[in-house]
Amino acid sequence: MTTATAQSATSGTGPRRKGPAAKLLRNNLARIGLCGISFMVLVAIFGPMVMPNDPFDQNLFNRLQPPSGEFLLGTDQYGRDVLSRVIMGTRYSILIGFTAAASAFILGTALGIFSGYLGGRADQLMVEAVNIMMVFPGILLGILIVAVLGSSFVNLIVTITFILVPRFIRVSRGLAISLKERDFVMAAQALGQNRARVMAKHILPNLVSEVLVMATLWTSTAILAEAGLSFLGLGIQPPLPSWGGMIRDGIDIIQRAPWLSVYPGLAILVTVLSLNLVGDGVRDAIDPRISN
Amino acid sequence: MSRVDYIVRRLLLAIPTVLVIVTLLFFIVRVIPGDAAVAALGENATEEALAALRGQYGLDRPLAVQYFDYMGGLLTGDLGVSLATRRPVGTLLAANYVYTLDLMLGSLVVAILLGVPSGIYTAVNRGRISDGAVRILSLLGISTPPFYLGVLLLLLFSVQLGWFPVLGAGKLSDPLQRLHYLILPSITGGIGIASYLTRVTRSSMLNVLGEDYLRTAVSKGVRPRVITYKHALRNALIPVVTVIGIYVTVLIGNAVLIEIVFSRPGYGRLLVGAVLARDYYIVQSVMAVFAIVVVVVNLLVDLAYVFIDPRVRYA
Numbered sequence: 001m002t003t004a005t006a007q008s009a010t011s012g013t014g015p016r017r018k019g020p021a022a023k024l025l026r027n028n029l030a031r032i033g034l035c036g037i038s039f040m041v042l043v044a045i046f047g048p049m050v051m052p053n054d055p056f057d058q059n060l061f062n063r064l065q066p067p068s069g070e071f072l073l074g075t076d077q078y079g080r081d082v083l084s085r086v087i088m089g090t091r092y093s094i095l096i097g098f099t100a101a102a103s104a105f106i107l108g109t110a111l112g113i114f115s116g117y118l119g120g121r122a123d124q125l126m127v128e129a130v131n132i133m134m135v136f137p138g139i140l141l142g143i144l145i146v147a148v149l150g151s152s153f154v155n156l157i158v159t160i161t162f163i164l165v166p167r168f169i170r171v172s173r174g175l176a177i178s179l180k181e182r183d184f185v186m187a188a189q190a191l192g193q194n195r196a197r198v199m200a201k202h203i204l205p206n207l208v209s210e211v212l213v214m215a216t217l218w219t220s221t222a223i224l225a226e227a228g229l230s231f232l233g234l235g236i237q238p239p240l241p242s243w244g245g246m247i248r249d250g251i252d253i254i255q256r257a258p259w260l261s262v263y264p265g266l267a268i269l270v271t272v273l274s275l276n277l278v279g280d281g282v283r284d285a286i287d288p289r290i291s292n
Numbered sequence: 293m294s295r296v297d298y299i300v301r302r303l304l305l306a307i308p309t310v311l312v313i314v315t316l317l318f319f320i321v322r323v324i325p326g327d328a329a330v331a332a333l334g335e336n337a338t339e340e341a342l343a344a345l346r347g348q349y350g351l352d353r354p355l356a357v358q359y360f361d362y363m364g365g366l367l368t369g370d371l372g373v374s375l376a377t378r379r380p381v382g383t384l385l386a387a388n389y390v391y392t393l394d395l396m397l398g399s400l401v402v403a404i405l406l407g408v409p410s411g412i413y414t415a416v417n418r419g420r421i422s423d424g425a426v427r428i429l430s431l432l433g434i435s436t437p438p439f440y441l442g443v444l445l446l447l448l449f450s451v452q453l454g455w456f457p458v459l460g461a462g463k464l465s466d467p468l469q470r471l472h473y474l475i476l477p478s479i480t481g482g483i484g485i486a487s488y489l490t491r492v493t494r495s496s497m498l499n500v501l502g503e504d505y506l507r508t509a510v511s512k513g514v515r516p517r518v519i520t521y522k523h524a525l526r527n528a529l530i531p532v533v534t535v536i537g538i539y540v541t542v543l544i545g546n547a548v549l550i551e552i553v554f555s556r557p558g559y560g561r562l563l564v565g566a567v568l569a570r571d572y573y574i575v576q577s578v579m580a581v582f583a584i585v586v587v588v589v590n591l592l593v594d595l596a597y598v599f600i601d602p603r604v605r606y607a
Contacts, residue, residue, distance in 0.1 A: 132312060137582065143564070144579060147321075220435065231439050254451065268437055269440065
């Protein structure tokens with residue numbers, strides 16, 4: 001835990017706090033990102049309670065209405081309110097994206113530490129498995145897994161976790177290997193601490209912040225993967241609304257009703273951009289070497 | 293290890309990787325639930341018709357037999373038959389590869405033409421407003437999903453302005469028309485990667501600009517333009533080549549999505565259609581082709597180092 005003590009030692013020296021969290025909050029772009037993400041999370045939680053219309057309610061008299069006072073973002077082919085569907089879609093996208101990224105973070109970090117710290121045959125096998133998985137573009141891996149598992153809500157989370165896990169393994173394995181050679185880890189081993197304890201007490205705490213940076217950035221990858229799969233018709237199935245699926249549904253009549261594709265896409269863009277802004281900010285705050 | 297040894301070793305190492313990938317794909321695709329024969333003939337097909345189809349394409353044989361038959365076929369260039377269309381997979385792949393290759397190369401060209409110059413520009417003008425502006429633009433580029441960018445470009449340039457065709461890929465025999473159809477999809481596929489390239493080129497240029505040999509060049513009175521473009525750029529391009537190796541998977545992923553947006557023929561449309569139709573041989577073959585492209589491109593990138601960077605060790 002050498003890094004933590006070093007940080008707490010410097011934090012009291014100047015008039016401005018220098019902890020990573022304070023540094024993150026001083027970064028304007030990261031602040032904008034945090035606001036964006038908080039907004040989307042609030043929409044995901046509370047939006048469905050306050051949305052103007054039932055997102056599933058079909059009304060053929062209201063088909064393809066352009067945005068107006070009554071329907072702020074217009075209506076779709078079935079007369080459903082696009083705004084309400086975008087709001088409902090936020091819940092699915094955020095839930096799937098965040099859950100998948102969190103599961104991949106936990107699973108990938110654990111596997112990476114085991115693999116990197118313990119080494120040996122298992123490590124070699126892990127490296128080969130990761131290399132093979134990384135040969136496939138994420139969306140293709142997604143297509144393949146969804147084809148095998150079927151596209152339910154839980155299966156989508158499993159699929160996207162699977163897409164992200166190799167990346168987390170690669171990063172945390174590399175960090176674990178470099179930590180393994182450091183003095184404080186060697187000292188713990190020399191004192192007779194068992195390997196599980198060394199991994200939990202010395203390796204994990206010292207690599208978790210760097211992996212967390214990647215987790216922020218890869219949460220946006222998770223959201224993009226869900227949107228991409230739903231766009232291809234392999235993600236969330238109708239009539240449940242998903243941002244990607246809504247874009248796809250709108251493409252066929254894009255000349256007549258562009259709002260069908262434009263607004264759900266805007267929701268994806270705001271979410272992913274916010275996550276990337278926060279991710280960049282977290283990286284700059286934690287690792288000043290990278291920021292130029 | 294000599295340079296030749298290194299190259300030969302790398303080439304040999306790629307072979308088992310490809311074999312493992314093809315094998316894995318064969319078995320994964322067969323775990324896809326649902327009966328391929330039913331998918332091909334429809335729910336109302338008679339039991340006899342289904343049995344006949346299974347017999348004709350060997351689907352009733354043990355999995356191991358099917359596997360060795362498939363691998364043997366690969367050696368002779370026989371990729372099996374698409375059950376949905378009853379056409380040889382090889383023919384379908386041959387008829388479609390041009391469109392996807394066009395799109396991938398087009399995207400790459402756009403990415404390099406946009407990304408490398410803006411990376412140099414931001415590095416040289418570091419800290420100015422324009423540097424910040426390009427950084428924000430590149431963040432926007434990274435954050436926009438390609439299928440959404442495609443929709444926006446389609447709306448603006450095809451629907452509103454009428455500059456480009458809305459759907460399709462044009463006639464193969466007419467190169468100008470083909471290019472015309474290719475421009476919007478290539479921009480769509482290239483912008484995200486251009487954004488990454490901008491970042492990588494920028495930080496790589498900044499690193500190189502601080503090196504001793506460049507300070508020597510400055511003190512010798514070499515003109516700044518020569519320093520930027522001759523000395524720094526050449527060395528800064530090394531990480532850029534790696535990035536192209538890494539982002540070949542993104543190029544492929546983007547191509548799959550963009551083909552759907554622009555209704556272009558190609559491997560993406562073939563793959564997505566085949567997954568929905570449970571057309572085994574198409575799914576595994578398209579996936580295998582993409583995976584092999586990634587393996588080969590990464591191999592080429594590794595080998596390119598040998599020639600670009602004299603400091604590379606052959607380990």
